[in-house]
Each structure stands twice: as C-alpha cells, then as structure tokens.
Amino acid sequence: MTGSETPAPFRLVHVPGATPGKWVRIWNERLPGTPLALLAVPAADASEALREGRADAGIVRLPVDRTIFSAIPLYTETTVVVVPKDHLITAADEVTVDDLVDEVVFHPLDDVLDWPVLPGRPAIERPATTEDAVELVAAGVGVLIVPQSLARLYHRKDLTYRTVLDAPQSGIALAWPESATTDLVEEFIGIVRGRTVNSTRGRSGPSAQSQEKRGQKPAEGKKSTDGKKPATGKKAATGKKPTTARTRGGSTTGGSRRGRPRRRS
Structure with missing residues (x-):
C-alpha cells in the first residue's frame, strides 16, 4: 500500500x-x-x-x-408503551401489562421483544414495521410496546410513552x-x-513509543539520584560489625571489645 x-x-x-x-x-x-x-x-x-x-x-x-x-x-433497555398524549394511561408514570389488557396492542413483524404471551387484544393485522405501528398509534387505533430507544427514534409530537414495569426487555x-x-x-x-x-x-x-523513536529504551526501574546503580536486593549478612558507643571521655568502645582499664592512681 x-x-x-x-x-x-x-x-x-x-x-x-x-x-x-x-x-x-x-x-x-x-x-x-x-x-x-x-x-x-x-x-x-x-x-x-x-x-x-x-x-x-x-x-x-x-x-x-x-x-x-x-x-x-x-x-x-427500559420497555415503554407508546400512546397518544391524551390517553388515560398518561395519568400514571408507570404501568403494568395488566393495565393494557383492554387495549389493542400492536405486534409488528420486526418486534424485538420476546413475549411469552402477547399482551392486550391483538390487532386485525400485524404492521410490517415498528414505524408503521407508531403511525397507527397516532391514528388512535391501538398502542405499541417497544424498547425506549425505538420510542425516541420514531417520536411524534402527538405521542408520548410510559414505562411498562413487567414487560420483557431488550x-x-x-x-x-x-x-x-x-x-x-x-x-x-x-x-x-x-x-x-x-x-x-x-x-x-505513547511514552514507550516516544522513547523508542528517540533511540532510548523505556525505563525499567528508577535510578538513584547520585548516579549509582540501585541495589536490586539485600545482601546476605555474613556477620554484623560491632556497634560502637561513645564514653564520657569521647572515646568509643566496641560492643564486643572491652575498653582499656583505667590506671589506678
């Protein structure tokens, strides 16, 4: 190419x-x-x-x-019922399938909801598409149950929708x-x-790519500020150096050494 x-x-x-x-x-x-x-x-x-x-x-x-x-x-998606704005269902914010039992509910051929039993009363004919069914709802022939996104996609000013609590979801x-x-x-x-x-x-x-473009290898670990290579692990101790303590006179004494005895006067 x-x-x-x-x-x-x-x-x-x-x-x-x-x-x-x-x-x-x-x-x-x-x-x-x-x-x-x-x-x-x-x-x-x-x-x-x-x-x-x-x-x-x-x-x-x-x-x-x-x-x-x-x-x-x-x-x-939330499932909703699409109805005319002056429909009685609009008095509630949410409805159930039982609230639609007396309604003609359209079941278009492209319906995306998996109904075990279709709600309401069936229409004489099934609309070919959801968009066709929306037109029939606007004509006052029946109602339509769809995912909310489809209600928004085919929105009309004379229609509205309400959530159906117990309907199948997509x-x-x-x-x-x-x-x-x-x-x-x-x-x-x-x-x-x-x-x-x-x-x-x-x-x-991008940080790794930009370093490679500059001919640098991406950093694998932090480097110490004094330029020395950082230790990768603790070295096994072979014997501890005796600790020292300062005496009153300013001299030091080892933890495993005795100080020189004072001279008697």
Missing part, C-alpha cells in the same frame, strides 16, 4: 435504536488514519450482515448465536464473528470498554 492509499475502513453494523456515536467519535480521535464505516440494518438482519462479512462488528440486539459470535452485553451488545477477531475489532472492544490509549489491548503506550 502506498502512502496515498486510504486503508480499508472498520465496518460497524448497527440496529435501529442503537447509538454508536460516542464510540465512533473516540475511534476517529484515536485512529484518524483508519476510517470507520457505519451500516444501518434492521435488527433481524444484523447477524446475517456479520456472517456474510459485510461488517467487522456490530451493535446488535440480544440474543445472538454464541456458537458463531462473541458478544459483550452493553446495556438493557439487551444491546457488541458482537462479532468469533473466527474474525482482528486487531481492529480488539481496538473497538477497548473503546467500548472504556480502555485508555495506554491500556488498549495490543497497543504500546
């Missing part, structure tokens, strides 16, 4: 509701010579994009196939093919986990 060629980008797939902006910003600051390309896909298509090699890693919704992918859970994770854990993937893992430049796996700290 010549100096004029741009290196291949690090390709990051992300699903609706996921917001990788913070990590992308840190990547651009830390690795300005390696571009990061974002690929937005529906949640159901993220695993396929990674399997087919269209992306190096992804911010995806759990679960993922752990026989193929490595994954680092990032956070779990987890967000960083995932990548286990057989393709490249250096760039490790770099992004370090950024997501909050590692500093010095502690990022597989990279040398």
Whole structure:
C-alpha cells in the first residue's frame, strides 16, 4: 500500500435504536488514519450482515448465536408503551401489562421483544414495521410496546410513552464473528470498554513509543539520584560489625571489645 492509499475502513453494523456515536467519535480521535464505516440494518438482519462479512462488528440486539459470535452485553433497555398524549394511561408514570389488557396492542413483524404471551387484544393485522405501528398509534387505533430507544427514534409530537414495569426487555451488545477477531475489532472492544490509549489491548503506550523513536529504551526501574546503580536486593549478612558507643571521655568502645582499664592512681 502506498502512502496515498486510504486503508480499508472498520465496518460497524448497527440496529435501529442503537447509538454508536460516542464510540465512533473516540475511534476517529484515536485512529484518524483508519476510517470507520457505519451500516444501518434492521435488527433481524444484523447477524446475517456479520456472517456474510459485510461488517467487522456490530451493535446488535440480544440474543445472538454464541456458537458463531462473541458478544459483550452493553446495556438493557427500559420497555415503554407508546400512546397518544391524551390517553388515560398518561395519568400514571408507570404501568403494568395488566393495565393494557383492554387495549389493542400492536405486534409488528420486526418486534424485538420476546413475549411469552402477547399482551392486550391483538390487532386485525400485524404492521410490517415498528414505524408503521407508531403511525397507527397516532391514528388512535391501538398502542405499541417497544424498547425506549425505538420510542425516541420514531417520536411524534402527538405521542408520548410510559414505562411498562413487567414487560420483557431488550439487551444491546457488541458482537462479532468469533473466527474474525482482528486487531481492529480488539481496538473497538477497548473503546467500548472504556480502555485508555495506554491500556488498549495490543497497543504500546505513547511514552514507550516516544522513547523508542528517540533511540532510548523505556525505563525499567528508577535510578538513584547520585548516579549509582540501585541495589536490586539485600545482601546476605555474613556477620554484623560491632556497634560502637561513645564514653564520657569521647572515646568509643566496641560492643564486643572491652575498653582499656583505667590506671589506678
């Protein structure tokens, strides 16, 4: 590769509701010579994009196939119900699934929540997408239960949402093919986990690099201020030198010697 060629980008797939902006910003600051390309896909298509090699890693919704992918859970989202602003549910800050038993609850084909039993009354038809379901809620036909990030993504001025305490929740994770854990993937893992430049796996700290550029070896230990080589350990004692004590007359006496007896007058 010549100096004029741009290196291949690090390709990051992300699903609706996921917001990788913070990590992308840190990547651009830390690795300005390696571009990061974002690929937005529906949640159901993220695993396929990674399997087919269209992306190096992804911010995806759990679960993922752990026989193929490595994954680092990032956070779990609050689940909310989207309703018109004048709906009776808005009188409370939080609701339960039982509070929605008489409501028509939309279950779009791209629903990301794992329901053991669907709440409320089913709609005549399932909307194709969450965005379509939001339009139906605005028309006053029913309500929609989604992760909070999707309620924010498809926000409308005439709609609002409330937390559903006992609804299933959706987890967000960083995932990548286990057989393709490249250096760039490790770099992004370090950024997501909050590692500093010095502690990022597989990279040398800047202090060590700058010393090597100057032709110096990184310091392995502190040097004494008098220029002498510091001792690396205590020398085994072969015999203690007798301690001395000063007598009244100013002479010293050894701990193992007797002083010369005074002359009798």
